[in-house]
Amino acid sequence: DARVTQTPRHKVTEMGQEVTMRCQPILGHNTVFWYRQTMMQGLELLAYFRNRAPLDDSGMPKDRFSAEMPDATLATLKIQPSEPRDSAVYFCASGLDLGQGAFQAFFGQGTRLTVV
Amino acid sequence: AQKVTQAQTEISVVEKEDVTLDCVYETRDTTYYLFWYKQPPSGELVFLIRRNSFDEQNEISGRYSWNFQKSTSSFNFTITASQVVDSAVYFCALSESNSGNTPLVFGKGTRLSVIA
Numbered sequence: 001d002a003r004v005t006q007t008p009r010h011k012v013t014e015m016g017q018e019v020t021m022r023c024q025p026i027l028g029h030n031t032v033f034w035y036r037q038t039m040m041q042g043l044e045l046l047a048y049f050r051n052r053a054p055l056d057d058s059g060m061p062k063d064r065f066s067a068e069m070p071d072a073t074l075a076t077l078k079i080q081p082s083e084p085r086d087s088a089v090y091f092c093a094s095g096l097d098l099g100q101g102a103f104q105a106f107f108g109q110g111t112r113l114t115v116v
Numbered sequence: 117a118q119k120v121t122q123a124q125t126e127i128s129v130v131e132k133e134d135v136t137l138d139c140v141y142e143t144r145d146t147t148y149y150l151f152w153y154k155q156p157p158s159g160e161l162v163f164l165i166r167r168n169s170f171d172e173q174n175e176i177s178g179r180y181s182w183n184f185q186k187s188t189s190s191f192n193f194t195i196t197a198s199q200v201v202d203s204a205v206y207f208c209a210l211s212e213s214n215s216g217n218t219p220l221v222f223g224k225g226t227r228l229s230v231i232a
Contacts, residue, residue: 033220042224043207056218091161095220098168100213102149103220107161 006108023092031095122223139208
């Protein structure tokens with residue numbers, strides 16, 4: 001049963017600490033998305049990768065957020081330093097290529113981040 | 117730019133009622149895909165259906181049905197004889213091809229509450 005795995009599921013941290021979220025995409029999917037979900041903003045796209053290369057990270061606050069794909073089985077999203085306004089659920093999604101640039105997203109269970 | 121609008125923020129129905137969730141999209145592309153996802157209280161995002169722009173045939177799956185109308189740029193979702201387990205947030209999404217835009221855009225979601 002192919003699925004996207006995200007760790008940790010929950011994270012509580014103090015303001016100023018570094019947070020690293022990890023994602024294992026579905027094998028064979030070459031596109032990975034990072035979304036943030038809050039009550040106010042809904043689902044926001046932070047960044048996405050194709051074949052491990054970042055294609056768009058314009059949704060991410062560059063001064064504190066960074067996203068990488070060190071290899072095809074691992075995507076990471078880091079926040080340093082974290083702030084209370086970063087509290088949200090962060091979803092990773094694995095992209096099934098539908099051809100010509102269109103994708104279907106398969107989501108992980110999310111990481112619920114609370115920054116106190 | 118592509119856009120997905122779910123005008124209904126929250127809907128409340130009594131069990132066994134039928135309910136329709138609206139989704140209106142904007143795109144300049146002729147080739148695109150539309151999706152519905154369900155997010156139950158547990159938080160995961162569950163894929164429900166995918167439709168491509170060349171297939172306007174309506175789809176029925178058990179109590180769920182989808183009405184795709186290109187003339188009105190709508191992809192509405194109807195739940196017949198709603199049940200408490202249908203309570204969730206439902207997201208409509210659009211993926212364009214060859215657009216150079218964000219490959220997958222979500223609406224803000226509609227929170228459905230089914231009351232016993």
